Every structure is written in C-alpha cells, then in structure tokens.
Amino acid sequence: MTISPDVLRTNSENSEDTAKSAPASGEPLPSATLGGDQRRSVEQITLLLFITVPFIALVAAVPLAWGWGVSWLDLGLLVGMYFLGCHGITIGFHRYFTHGAFKAKKPLRVALAVAGSMAVEGPLVRWVADHRKHHKYSDAEGDPHSPWRYGETVPALLKGLWWAHVGWMFDEEQTPQHKYxxxxxxxxxxxxxxxxxxxWTAVSLAIPPVVGGLVTMSWQGALTAFFWGSLVRVALLHHVTWSINSICHAVGKRPFKSRDRSGNVWWLAVLSCGESWHNLHHADPTCARHGVLKGQIDSSARLIRWFEKAGWAYDVRWPSRKRIDARRREEAAEAA
Incomplete structure (x- = not known):
C-alpha cells in the first residue's frame, strides 16, 4: 500500500519520508495503533471526561484568578506546558508527521512525537490519519470535521460549528489508520x-503538580499547579486547536486560492502557534511556514528555522516569492 497524493493534499508535493516508509504492495501491515478504527464506549466516556473536566477548570479559572489571583509559578507552568504541547502538535503532529514539511533526525522526530502526545489530543497515528483525511475532503463530503456539514443557513452553520469543534470526536466510525x-x-x-x-498523558498532567509541589514544598502548591498547569492548560490548548477546525473554516480572510473555505484568523495566531493562518496552509499544505505575509506571527516556523540551523531538521519546504504569488487570489494580488 502506498499513500496517494490525494490523501495528503499536497498539490503534487508529497513528503519523501512518507513515500520511502510506505509499505510495498502486498506486504502485511502491523496492527493498528492505540484505539484502532472503531471508537468504543469506554473511549467515548473517557473522551467526555477529558473534555468536560478541564473545561470546567477553565471556566472556574476566571473567578479564581479574579478573587485569589494566580502565582507566577503556576502561570509559568501553564504557559510553559501550553507552548510545549502546542508546538508538539503544530510542528510535530501537523507540519512534520502529517505533511512532511521538513525532514528530521531521529532524536528530533522522537521528541516531536512525545511533545505532541503531551498535548493530550489523542494518539499520534490517529491524529495524523484524521488530518490527512480532512485535507483529502476538506469542507466536502467525507471531511471528518467541516463546519459546513449541515448546510449554509445560520442554524445549520451553528450546528456545524459544534460538530467541527467537538462533536466529530464522538463519532464511532474512525478514520482507517492503515489507509491514511x-x-x-x-x-x-x-x-x-x-x-x-x-x-504521555499521565506524564503531561503530572509534571506541573510535581514541579509545583517541589518548589513550594507543599501539597497546596502541587494542587494549584495541577489546576493551572494541567487542567486549565489542557482545556485552553484543546479549544484553541479545535478552533482551527471550526472557526478557521467558517470565517477569516482568504488571500490565497484553496478548494475549501479555510480562512486566516489573526487573533488566534499567537495561541495557535501560527496555525490560524489557515488559508495559506490549505493552499500549500507542505509549506513549513503558514504565516507568510507581513506581520503574520508564526512561532512554529521560527522554531523549525532554529531546528534547521542546529542541523536537527533539513530539506525544509520554505515558501518562495514565486510559490506564494502563484497561490494568491487575483483580487489579493491586485491589492498587493
């Protein structure tokens, strides 16, 4: 079995790593990774807990911060763990493993896989399979999480936004991992x-309370660190990531040609580590930089550049002026 260009949606530019590692025709594949292609009831219940409990903490964080404040230690743990997991997803799961935007030496490859797993967004292979399928059918029938699933009226779009943001994850039928x-x-x-x-989920949730407890030498320090650095952090990262599926496919500017409704949403750029420059990504999926226009912050691309300079990443697919201009919409090109 090989991976077709349509699956990766890379405009005829698939990752060489993917092509080389795909099994030859007739060769049996190993068993699927954790979870398989059917979501069992126990998984749905666990998923519900991992969505609702951190979300409750996120809602509670507002009055708690207003009434009692948050310590610099807890805030540091929240921010540090947030951007570790976020870049693990954006650089690792997304730009590297899904789209092959660059090649990585083995230590970086493993580090990105672990960092992405610590974002608590599901097993790596399932995440990649879902996203490759999304690009194959983006905003059309077959897309796992299009907000336009139910139509274009306001009630249909509201229902579709809920589906794209959270609902699709409870679908019993899962993307075939062996195929995608x-x-x-x-x-x-x-x-x-x-x-x-x-x-890796347990490690991710345990790091803040362990650090908080050791630094303050108290159970209270461990508890508040768990609240802010584990629960609130996970909820915030989840909803920012899910907003790329929902918000960035419903609104935003579209300066580049794509076959879907992906848009750029500037106010999500920092928290999404550059992922919300979503229109360019769908116009040029293998590009290592998503924020290619002036003033578009893309911390993921900056880190990839540093990895490249350190010799950990190579064959990076950086955007060229010719490549960018070729993907501009005519009206956008005229305005520029």
Missing amino acids: APDLVKDPVIRRISRQFVL
Whole structure:
C-alpha cells in the first residue's frame, strides 16, 4: 500500500519520508495503533471526561484568578506546558508527521512525537490519519470535521460549528489508520509512542503538580499547579486547536486560492502557534511556514528555522516569492 497524493493534499508535493516508509504492495501491515478504527464506549466516556473536566477548570479559572489571583509559578507552568504541547502538535503532529514539511533526525522526530502526545489530543497515528483525511475532503463530503456539514443557513452553520469543534470526536466510525497513515503504522518507534498515549498523558498532567509541589514544598502548591498547569492548560490548548477546525473554516480572510473555505484568523495566531493562518496552509499544505505575509506571527516556523540551523531538521519546504504569488487570489494580488 502506498499513500496517494490525494490523501495528503499536497498539490503534487508529497513528503519523501512518507513515500520511502510506505509499505510495498502486498506486504502485511502491523496492527493498528492505540484505539484502532472503531471508537468504543469506554473511549467515548473517557473522551467526555477529558473534555468536560478541564473545561470546567477553565471556566472556574476566571473567578479564581479574579478573587485569589494566580502565582507566577503556576502561570509559568501553564504557559510553559501550553507552548510545549502546542508546538508538539503544530510542528510535530501537523507540519512534520502529517505533511512532511521538513525532514528530521531521529532524536528530533522522537521528541516531536512525545511533545505532541503531551498535548493530550489523542494518539499520534490517529491524529495524523484524521488530518490527512480532512485535507483529502476538506469542507466536502467525507471531511471528518467541516463546519459546513449541515448546510449554509445560520442554524445549520451553528450546528456545524459544534460538530467541527467537538462533536466529530464522538463519532464511532474512525478514520482507517492503515489507509491514511500506513507510513506511521509501519514505523515501530512511532507506533510505540502512539500506543503509549495514556503514558504521555499521565506524564503531561503530572509534571506541573510535581514541579509545583517541589518548589513550594507543599501539597497546596502541587494542587494549584495541577489546576493551572494541567487542567486549565489542557482545556485552553484543546479549544484553541479545535478552533482551527471550526472557526478557521467558517470565517477569516482568504488571500490565497484553496478548494475549501479555510480562512486566516489573526487573533488566534499567537495561541495557535501560527496555525490560524489557515488559508495559506490549505493552499500549500507542505509549506513549513503558514504565516507568510507581513506581520503574520508564526512561532512554529521560527522554531523549525532554529531546528534547521542546529542541523536537527533539513530539506525544509520554505515558501518562495514565486510559490506564494502563484497561490494568491487575483483580487489579493491586485491589492498587493
């Protein structure tokens, strides 16, 4: 089995890593990673808990911060763990594993897989398979999480936004991982990390209270660190990531040509680590930088540049002026 260009939606530019690691025709694939292609009831219940409990903490954080404040330690843990997981998703799960925007040496490859897993957004292989399928059918029938699923009227769009943001994750039918991510299923290291998702979730949730408890030498310090650095952080990162599926496919400027409704939403740029420059991403999926226009902050692209300078990343697909101009809409090009 090989990965077709349509699956990756890379405008005829697939990752060489993906092509080389895809199994040959007739060669049996290893068993699927954690979760398989059917979501069981226990998974749905667990998912519901991981959505509702951090969200309740996020809602409670506002009056708590207003009434009692938040310590610099807890705030530092929240911000540090947030951007570790966020960049693990944006650089690792998304730009590297899904789209092959660059190549990485093994230590960086493993580090990105672990960092992305600590974002608590699901096993790596399932995440990649879902996203590759999204690009194949973006905002059309077959897209796992299009906000236009139910139509274009206001009630239909509101229902679709809920589906794209949260609802789709409870669908019992899952994206076939052997079909959409055979390269990762075949990789024993990545397959192992994906199967260890529960472990990396536990590590991610445990780091803040352990650090908070040791620094303050108190159970109260551990508890507040868990609240801010684990629960609030996970909820905030989840909803920012899900907003790329929902908000960025419903509103935003579209200076580049794409076959879907992906848009640029500037106010999500910092929190999404550059992912909300979503229109360019769908116009040029393998590009390592999403914020290609003046003033568009893209911290993920900056880190990839640093990885490249350190020799950890190579063959990075940076945007060129010719490539950018070729994807501009005519009205946008005239305005520029």
